[in-house]
Amino acid sequence: MLAQTTLEEFTDRLAAGTPTPGGGSAAALSGALSAALLQMVSDLTIGREAYEAHGEAVRSVRGKAAALRKDLLALVDRDAQAYDGVVQARRLPKGTPGEKEARAAALARANLFATETPMAIAEHCAALIPLAVELAYKGNVNAVSDVGSAALLAYAGLRAGVMNVRVNLAGIADADRASRARERVRRLEVDAEKLREEALGAVFSRMSGR
Amino acid sequence: MLAQTTLEEFTDRLAAGTPTPGGGSAAALSGALSAALLQMVSDLTIGREAYEAHGEAVRSVRGKAAALRKDLLALVDRDAQAYDGVVQARRLPKGTPGEKEARAAALARANLFATETPMAIAEHCAALIPLAVELAYKGNVNAVSDVGSAALLAYAGLRAGVMNVRVNLAGIADADRASRARERVRRLEVDAEKLREEALGAVFSRMSGR
Numbered sequence: 001m002l003a004q005t006t007l008e009e010f011t012d013r014l015a016a017g018t019p020t021p022g023g024g025s026a027a028a029l030s031g032a033l034s035a036a037l038l039q040m041v042s043d044l045t046i047g048r049e050a051y052e053a054h055g056e057a058v059r060s061v062r063g064k065a066a067a068l069r070k071d072l073l074a075l076v077d078r079d080a081q082a083y084d085g086v087v088q089a090r091r092l093p094k095g096t097p098g099e100k101e102a103r104a105a106a107l108a109r110a111n112l113f114a115t116e117t118p119m120a121i122a123e124h125c126a127a128l129i130p131l132a133v134e135l136a137y138k139g140n141v142n143a144v145s146d147v148g149s150a151a152l153l154a155y156a157g158l159r160a161g162v163m164n165v166r167v168n169l170a171g172i173a174d175a176d177r178a179s180r181a182r183e184r185v186r187r188l189e190v191d192a193e194k195l196r197e198e199a200l201g202a203v204f205s206r207m208s209g210r
Numbered sequence: 211m212l213a214q215t216t217l218e219e220f221t222d223r224l225a226a227g228t229p230t231p232g233g234g235s236a237a238a239l240s241g242a243l244s245a246a247l248l249q250m251v252s253d254l255t256i257g258r259e260a261y262e263a264h265g266e267a268v269r270s271v272r273g274k275a276a277a278l279r280k281d282l283l284a285l286v287d288r289d290a291q292a293y294d295g296v297v298q299a300r301r302l303p304k305g306t307p308g309e310k311e312a313r314a315a316a317l318a319r320a321n322l323f324a325t326e327t328p329m330a331i332a333e334h335c336a337a338l339i340p341l342a343v344e345l346a347y348k349g350n351v352n353a354v355s356d357v358g359s360a361a362l363l364a365y366a367g368l369r370a371g372v373m374n375v376r377v378n379l380a381g382i383a384d385a386d387r388a389s390r391a392r393e394r395v396r397r398l399e400v401d402a403e404k405l406r407e408e409a410l411g412a413v414f415s416r417m418s419g420r
Binding site for chain 1: 213214215216218220221224225226227232234236237239240242243252253279283286355356358360362365366369370373374376377413
C-alpha cells in the first residue's frame with residue numbers, strides 16, 4: 001500500500017524509472033493534501049465564537065473534505081494498479097490469432113480501468129474546490145491562506161487527473177464513450193477554473209483585510 | 211521528521227486542527243512530487259535510441275530535479291518548524307515593558323524565518339518549471355503526460371508557497387525588505403505562469419501526435 005509508505009519512500013518510488021506510480025497517483029495525493037488543509041481550516045473555525053454563525057456550514061464542509069481525503073488516498077494506490085494492468089496487458093503473447101484477440105480484449109479492459117481511475121481522481125479534486133470557496137468566505141481568517149493553498153492543490157490534482165484521462169482515452173475502442181469522457185473532463189476543467197478564481201479572490205480580499 | 215511519516219500519517223497531521231504542518235509544507239510536498247515525476251520521465255528517456263540526441267540535456271534535467279526534490283522534502287519539515295516559531299513567539303509573556311520588547315523582537319525574527327521558508331519553497335518550485343518545459347520537448351513521448359502533471363504540481367506549489375510568503379509579510383517590520391519580497395514573488399508568479407503554459411502546450415501537442 002502506497003498510503004503506508006513514507007513521504008521519502010513514496011517520492012523515491014515516484015522518481016524511479018518505472019511507469020508506476022506516476023502522474024495519476026501524484027494527482028490523487030495532491031487532492032488528498034488539499035482535502036486535509038480544508039479539514040484543518042474547518043477545525044480551526046468550528047467552535048470559535050467569531051464564526052458561530054457559520055458553524056453548521058463549516059461542519060458540513062469538514063465532513064465532505066474528510067470523506068474525499070479518504071477516497072483520494074485510496075486512489076493513490078488504485079491509479080498505480082490501473083496502469084500496471086495496462087503494462088501487463090501489453091506484455092501478453094500475440095503469436096496466434098486467438099492470443100491476439102485475447103490480448104486486445106485484455107488491453108481494452110485495462111485501458112478502460114486506466115481511464116476511469118484518473119477520472120475519479122479528477123472528479124474528487126473538482127468536488128474539493130466548492131468547499132474551498134465556502135471556507136474562503138466562512139473559515140477562520142488566520143488560516144485563510146491555507147484555504148488558498150487547498151484551492152491551488154485541488155486544481156492541480158484535477159488537471160493532472162484529466163491529463164491522465166486524455167492520454168488513456170487514445171486506447172479506448174468505444175468512440176462514444178471516449179467522446180463523452182472528453183466532454184466531461186472539459187466541463188470539469190472549465191467549472192473548476194472559475195471556482196478556483198473565486199476562492200483565491202475571497203482569500204486575497206480577507207488576507208488584506210486582516 | 212515529516213519526511214519519515216507515511217502518506218496516511220502526514221495527511222492526518224495536516225488535517226489536524228493545529229497550525230502546523232500547514233499550507234507551506236503541503237506546497238513543498240507538491241513540489242517534491244513534481245520533481246520526482248521529472249526524474250522518472252528523465253529515466254524513461256535516458257539511454258533510449260529515439261532520444262539519443264537529447265541524452266546530455268535530459269541527464270542535466272535529471273540531476274537538477276533530483277537535487278530540488280531533496281531540498282523540497284527538507285522544506286516540508288522546515289516550513290512546519292518556521293511556523294511553530296511564530297506560534298511560540300506569540301505565546302511569550304508581555305506583562306512588563308521588557309517582556310513586551312523581548313516578545314516583539316522574537317516575533318519579528320520568527321516572522322522573518324516564516325517568510326524565508328515559503329520563499330525558498332516558491333523558488334524551488336519555480337526552478338522546476340523550466341525543467342518541465344525542456345522535458346515536454348525532449349522527454350519520452352509515452353511519459354509526456356507525466357511532464358504535464360509535473361508542471362501543474364510545481365506551479366501549484368509555487369503559488370501556495372507565495373501565498374504563505376504574503377501572509378507572513380504582514381508581520382515583518384522592515385518595510386523595504388517586505389516590498390522587495392513582494393516584488394520577488396510577483397515576478398516568480400508571472401514567469402512561472404508563462405513557462406507552465408509553454409510546457410502544457412508542448413505536452414498537448416506531443417500527446418495528440420503520438
